[in-house]
Amino acid sequence: MGLTPTSAAASPAMTGETLLEFPGNRLLIDLCGPHDRHLARVEQALGVHVLRRGNLLAVVGPAEAQADAAQILRGLYARLEQGKPVEMAEVEAALRMGTEPENAGLSPAEQLEMFQKGPIELRTRKKTVEPRTEAQKDYVRNLFANELAFGIGPAGTGKTYLAVAVGVTMLIGGHVDKIILSRPAVEAGERLGFLPGDMKEKVDPYMQPLYDALNDFLPAKQMAKLIEEKRIEIAPLAFMRGRTLANAFVVLDEAQNATSMQMKMFLTRLGEGSRMVITGDRTQVDLPRGVQSGLRDAERILKGVPGISFSYFTASDVVRHPLVAKIIHAYDADDEAAAARGDQDQPAGGYGSYPPRRDPWRRAPGEGAQG
Numbered sequence: 001m002g003l004t005p006t007s008a009a010a011s012p013a014m015t016g017e018t019l020l021e022f023p024g025n026r027l028l029i030d031l032c033g034p035h036d037r038h039l040a041r042v043e044q045a046l047g048v049h050v051l052r053r054g055n056l057l058a059v060v061g062p063a064e065a066q067a068d069a070a071q072i073l074r075g076l077y078a079r080l081e082q083g084k085p086v087e088m089a090e091v092e093a094a095l096r097m098g099t100e101p102e103n104a105g106l107s108p109a110e111q112l113e114m115f116q117k118g119p120i121e122l123r124t125r126k127k128t129v130e131p132r133t134e135a136q137k138d139y140v141r142n143l144f145a146n147e148l149a150f151g152i153g154p155a156g157t158g159k160t161y162l163a164v165a166v167g168v169t170m171l172i173g174g175h176v177d178k179i180i181l182s183r184p185a186v187e188a189g190e191r192l193g194f195l196p197g198d199m200k201e202k203v204d205p206y207m208q209p210l211y212d213a214l215n216d217f218l219p220a221k222q223m224a225k226l227i228e229e230k231r232i233e234i235a236p237l238a239f240m241r242g243r244t245l246a247n248a249f250v251v252l253d254e255a256q257n258a259t260s261m262q263m264k265m266f267l268t269r270l271g272e273g274s275r276m277v278i279t280g281d282r283t284q285v286d287l288p289r290g291v292q293s294g295l296r297d298a299e300r301i302l303k304g305v306p307g308i309s310f311s312y313f314t315a316s317d318v319v320r321h322p323l324v325a326k327i328i329h330a331y332d333a334d335d336e337a338a339a340a341r342g343d344q345d346q347p348a349g350g351y352g353s354y355p356p357r358r359d360p361w362r363r364a365p366g367e368g369a370q371g
Contacts, residue, residue, distance in 0.1 A: 017051075018059040018066045020073055025055055027080045031073065038076075038091045042069055045095045093174070096225065108144040108175065122165045124217035125172065129165045133317045136162060142309035143277060148270065151279040152299065153313025154328045156320035159279040160253045164213040166277075167249035171231070176274070177247040178231045181210040182266070184257040185236040207234045210253060237262055246271030255280035256295040257287055263294025283331065 022028045039050040048061030048069045059069045072094045076086050122129040131137045142149045143166045151159035167179045185206040226232040255278045280295040315328040
């Protein structure tokens with residue numbers, strides 16, 4: 001550990017020092033670790049000097065690194081104040097993931113209990129997410145309550161966004177080891193095979209909405225590091241074959257474009273300690289004519305299975321531009337008119353005429369919880 005602070009004039013990147021004052025020496029000793037090893041690890045990882053002066057810590061180094069080190073040290077001290085231990089493993093986790101947002105360490109069952117007492121909030125590294133509609137709130141509860149959850153509804157209702165937010169909170173809280181996000185993208189390996197670039201470059205445009213959601217919840221540096229360490233994986237559905245997804249939060253987006261065989265393959269990847277979320281829109285099936293959507297099959301086959309929940313959204317849950325809800329209503333009306341005419345070319349499955357199935361959060365007194 002550095003013993004002499006570097007002068008601010010020594011380097012244009014240096015901007016003096018950040019002073020951290022702590023109320024007591026006893027917890028500060030635990031924060032610093034045996035022979036100040038915790039401070040030495042922070043120094044090594046971030047390229048700063050940390051100097052101890054009584055109940056003060058002075059952080060010297062590049063401005064951005066100073067801020068990162070100060071945030072990590074404050075977060076670790078707050079953990080000690082809550083009666084939680086700080087060993088080298090916690091220091092490494094803080095360096096990798098940053099400081100824990102409030103309530104990040106709560107188990108899914110504890111989170112559910114908190115949701116019943118107060119507002120439903122998902123605290124991530126960059127923002128706090130609150131579901132807006134009742135359907136969204138029920139969906140978030142189902143994600144915490146069930147190991148396999150389906151979110152079905154039109155575009156813009158927050159199905160994928162909320163699922164990724166829950167996955168990030170569970171990763172931050174240490175309840176899963178990784179996040180795996182997937183989408184069907186068969187064309188990227190077949191019809192687009194002639195395009196230049198490797199498989200990642202061909203597939204990434206299909207995966208971009210998943211990257212966008214992650215960018216809302218994680219700082220860019222942490223996200224890049226987690227992807228590099230394979231603690232966040234974003235891959236086409238076909239790449240899941242043969243894997244067992246253990247201790248992971250797994251999201252399959254655009255599931256209406258998975259075939260029945262692909263859906264069964266994906267669902268049976270669920271491993272110990274994992275949670276899986278399937279999201280899709282029945283009205284946007286892009287499969288070839290005559291190929292059954294795996295989402296519809298799963299909905300029919302798995303309804304009522306304990307431990308599996310189905311959350312349904314309608315146009316009233318759309319949180320994008322107000323015109324989106326009107327567009328969905330118009331298409332639903334057209335689908336219903338086509339069905340009344342007996343037009344076989346019109347796909348069934350609009351959301352206006354498909355009422356959400358009751359879930360455990362709306363059951364009457366005395367009823368048992370359904371999947």
